[in-house]
Amino acid sequence: MAELSRLSFNQMTAGKATLSEVVDACCKHGVEWIGPWRYSVSEDPRAAARLIRGAGLKVSSLCRGGMFPAATAEERRRRIEDNLRAIDEAAAIQTDLLVLVNGPSPDRDIDGARQMVIEGIGAVADHAAKCGVRLGIEPLHPMFAADRSVVVTMGEANEMAARFDPRHVGLVVDVYHIWWDPRVYAEIAKAGERIFAFHVSDWIVPTPDMLMGRGMMGDGVIELRRLREAVERAGYKGPIEVEIFNQALWELPVDNIVGQVAERFSEFV
Amino acid sequence: MAELSRLSFNQMTAGKATLSEVVDACCKHGVEWIGPWRYSVSEDPRAAARLIRGAGLKVSSLCRGGMFPAATAEERRRRIEDNLRAIDEAAAIQTDLLVLVNGPSPDRDIDGARQMVIEGIGAVADHAAKCGVRLGIEPLHPMFAADRSVVVTMGEANEMAARFDPRHVGLVVDVYHIWWDPRVYAEIAKAGERIFAFHVSDWIVPTPDMLMGRGMMGDGVIELRRLREAVERAGYKGPIEVEIFNQALWELPVDNIVGQVAERFSEFV
Numbered sequence: 001m002a003e004l005s006r007l008s009f010n011q012m013t014a015g016k017a018t019l020s021e022v023v024d025a026c027c028k029h030g031v032e033w034i035g036p037w038r039y040s041v042s043e044d045p046r047a048a049a050r051l052i053r054g055a056g057l058k059v060s061s062l063c064r065g066g067m068f069p070a071a072t073a074e075e076r077r078r079r080i081e082d083n084l085r086a087i088d089e090a091a092a093i094q095t096d097l098l099v100l101v102n103g104p105s106p107d108r109d110i111d112g113a114r115q116m117v118i119e120g121i122g123a124v125a126d127h128a129a130k131c132g133v134r135l136g137i138e139p140l141h142p143m144f145a146a147d148r149s150v151v152v153t154m155g156e157a158n159e160m161a162a163r164f165d166p167r168h169v170g171l172v173v174d175v176y177h178i179w180w181d182p183r184v185y186a187e188i189a190k191a192g193e194r195i196f197a198f199h200v201s202d203w204i205v206p207t208p209d210m211l212m213g214r215g216m217m218g219d220g221v222i223e224l225r226r227l228r229e230a231v232e233r234a235g236y237k238g239p240i241e242v243e244i245f246n247q248a249l250w251e252l253p254v255d256n257i258v259g260q261v262a263e264r265f266s267e268f269v
Numbered sequence: 270m271a272e273l274s275r276l277s278f279n280q281m282t283a284g285k286a287t288l289s290e291v292v293d294a295c296c297k298h299g300v301e302w303i304g305p306w307r308y309s310v311s312e313d314p315r316a317a318a319r320l321i322r323g324a325g326l327k328v329s330s331l332c333r334g335g336m337f338p339a340a341t342a343e344e345r346r347r348r349i350e351d352n353l354r355a356i357d358e359a360a361a362i363q364t365d366l367l368v369l370v371n372g373p374s375p376d377r378d379i380d381g382a383r384q385m386v387i388e389g390i391g392a393v394a395d396h397a398a399k400c401g402v403r404l405g406i407e408p409l410h411p412m413f414a415a416d417r418s419v420v421v422t423m424g425e426a427n428e429m430a431a432r433f434d435p436r437h438v439g440l441v442v443d444v445y446h447i448w449w450d451p452r453v454y455a456e457i458a459k460a461g462e463r464i465f466a467f468h469v470s471d472w473i474v475p476t477p478d479m480l481m482g483r484g485m486m487g488d489g490v491i492e493l494r495r496l497r498e499a500v501e502r503a504g505y506k507g508p509i510e511v512e513i514f515n516q517a518l519w520e521l522p523v524d525n526i527v528g529q530v531a532e533r534f535s536e537f538v
Contacts, residue, residue, distance in 0.1 A: 205415045
């Protein structure tokens, strides 16, 4: 069983609550880590940092940078600038990890877009290293290949990360995105010290919605414990983020959501 | 451009029409091949064969066998018996290919279910060879891993098929299921003569529905021509089935559907 002290509550799990409400609920339920999103941090990162640290919480990661592929060089440059800002924000809220969701292709050339991701990461890696912020490439589920991420498998993320310094560029392993992959355990082992984060939720059957249909741990078919043990064998011992996009869950009071997450985490992760 | 003489109309593309209506529409639009489903064949395969052959059409494949994993040995035995019947039906309607959609896991042990697929194929392969029916393992999109198929990548299908005689067990390559895979071209090349079928449709953005949201060729992001050329380089020169599960399409008269498919096939495949 994973220690409750490793649980990190990703803000999007209570997508309708403010950062301040999420922080309060985490404190109440003994959650020590939080994973905020840029939309609640960008305007005043120092204030967000004070809010979080003031409550005694630590920040496991900032969601999210990435989205590198674009149709024009000018637009790709703008995306890179936005990632440089995201890195600064990550440093300001005192987390050492920026999660990269790498974006879809601007056209049918998916391999071309994959090249743009590599170029984008290359363009911001030095700044990230200087700021003490690691870049975590998150492969998304292949059902998001056309609209959210051309990076869709652990194998692909491992190959991309291998082009960079393993201290600065690695992987975010989210069970929801990778559980189906026949190669997942081999690729987790291969990733080793490049595993910078581990996210949990569950795949419910039938899936109510492609984006907003993730399940609470224990409600679905993912081998959560087997995957956790695999990333631990690979060397990862850090916080475990719970990130659940689920419309029905969002309708609940934030306090209930965090409470349920803590319970399910103890029981199923 | 693919010759129209290679177009095969998969019956499910006009899911509300009878087999007889689909046959008539194919004749009218110069489509030479058809891919029927068992639900319209099983009751009287010889009558289905007479209907199809009498109209001058050829059968590219029968959909579908598979669904091997089950919780009990007794149920797995029943699934194997059903596959033996499917093989007989394929022979009776004079096609040399049975498409295998291999089924979900009965529990969280997805790797165990993958083993059951291998055992299931092994249990029916001799009968299939004797009947002159090849078995085509179809990897489905990973979004169906929990409810339709534990076989989700070309790599996995290649590894499974490699356990059997390449004359009798191979792959069904459906662009909708495999287009996102960074390894797809490498695995197509590796599959070589084991490619027994090639299916086309398109991935539209946003996807209206996980099951019933496939697009007409040209309406989405899949590199259809690049994939067709890749399977041809690998050695596949047979019929190309159009298989589109789309609710809006189903509402049209079968004649319009077949006409549109033939047009789009010529333009985009």
